[in-house]
Amino acid sequence: MAERLEANRTHEVVLNVGKDAPKSREDSNTLISLPFLQKLVAEVLGTYFLIFAGCFSVVVNKNNDNVVTLPGISIVWGLAVMVLVYSVGHISGAHFNPAVTIAFATTGRFPWKQVPAYVSAHVLGSTLASGTLRLIFMGKEDQFAGTLPQGSNLQAFVVEFIITFYLMFIISGVATDNRAIGELAGIAVGATVLLNVIFAGPITGASMNPARSIGPAFVHHEYRGIWVYLVAPVMGAVAGAWVYNIIRFTDKPLREITKSSSFLREEGRECASN
Numbered sequence: 001m002a003e004r005l006e007a008n009r010t011h012e013v014v015l016n017v018g019k020d021a022p023k024s025r026e027d028s029n030t031l032i033s034l035p036f037l038q039k040l041v042a043e044v045l046g047t048y049f050l051i052f053a054g055c056f057s058v059v060v061n062k063n064n065d066n067v068v069t070l071p072g073i074s075i076v077w078g079l080a081v082m083v084l085v086y087s088v089g090h091i092s093g094a095h096f097n098p099a100v101t102i103a104f105a106t107t108g109r110f111p112w113k114q115v116p117a118y119v120s121a122h123v124l125g126s127t128l129a130s131g132t133l134r135l136i137f138m139g140k141e142d143q144f145a146g147t148l149p150q151g152s153n154l155q156a157f158v159v160e161f162i163i164t165f166y167l168m169f170i171i172s173g174v175a176t177d178n179r180a181i182g183e184l185a186g187i188a189v190g191a192t193v194l195l196n197v198i199f200a201g202p203i204t205g206a207s208m209n210p211a212r213s214i215g216p217a218f219v220h221h222e223y224r225g226i227w228v229y230l231v232a233p234v235m236g237a238v239a240g241a242w243v244y245n246i247i248r249f250t251d252k253p254l255r256e257i258t259k260s261s262s263f264l265r266e267e268g269r270e271c272a273s274n
Contacts, residue, residue: 036114040121042092046084047125050096051215053080055133055145062143070201077206078194085186097209098122099237103168107241109176119211126215134219146216147205149225156204156225160232161239163196164208168240177248208233 057076061068068076085094093110095101098119104110110118134142149156170192175185193208200206207213213229216222 036117039092040117042088043095043118043121044125044128046088046092046094047096047122047211048129050077050080050084051126051129051212052132053077054212055130055216058145059133059137059141059143063137063141071198074194074197074201077197078190078192080190081193082186082190085189089186096122096125096211097233097237098211099164099209099233100168100171102234103237103241106238107245122209122211123214126211127218128215130215130219144216144220144222146220146222147207147213147229148222149228150203153225153228156228157232159200159204160207160228161236163200163206164233164236165240165243167192167196167208168237169244172241172244177244204228208236210234 054073054077057068057073061073081096084096088094095104095118101110101115101118101122105112105115130145133145137143167189171185171189174180174188175182196208197206205213207229210230210233213226217226
């Protein structure tokens with residue numbers, strides 16, 4: 001879910017959570033390559049374990065008189081994101097979320113031609129995790145762990161837009177700005193997910209992630225309000241990424257910013273010099 005811009009011609013971004021994290025020299029002009037396949041496998045596995053852990057806690061909570069509780073479910077989601085970012089962030093960027101991938105692509109931090117493969121990996125991982133849960137919990141214990149609006153679709157849309165904006169804004173700040181402490185990115189992103197689930201979970205399920213909603217919907221054939229969870233997170237993530245891109249330039253004179261034809265080009269020069 002978080003990445004650091006490498007100063008090379010591909011502009012592909014990778015989260016470096018340690019000082020000795022290796023830098024890939026893969027040529028991004030080729031999609032079918034071993035390094036790229038490794039990234040896809042990391043995204044499938046990361047999304048699988050994220051959805052499995054988070055939705056598992058939801059199912060257990062429903063089947064056992066709310067024993068896990070809302071704070072407990074929030075902690076599970078937050079910790080799952082945190083440990084997975086530190087586990088595979090240096091391999092694939094640890095997106096686990098189509099909205100994050102698309103947002104990075106719109107700001108030039110991820111190759112557009114790799115977006116379909118990443119999004120497919122996220123949906124596959126989520127669907128497999130949801131299918132696994134349905135095999136484990138059968139009969140009366142087979143609970144829908146997806147996301148449904150508890151109020152109107154408009155209310156859910158606004159909430160999902162805001163919390164995904166907040167998440168992507170944090171990701172952009174801690175994982176793409178070289179002035180931030182990159183080693184703490186996983187903690188910051190995981191804590192943001194935890195906070196969002198605590199206050200937005202009872203209203204929308206706090207998806208923030210189209211894949212998180214699509215997987216359970218596919219497995220249970222439950223598509224009520226699904227468009228909210230496909231559109232709002234993507235729009236929120238794109239807005240969050242672009243707003244951070246704008247404010248990161250406020251320490252420069254206006255005339256220096258406007259010399260470049262775009263914020264992205266100016267940002268690329270800045271990153272290349274560091």
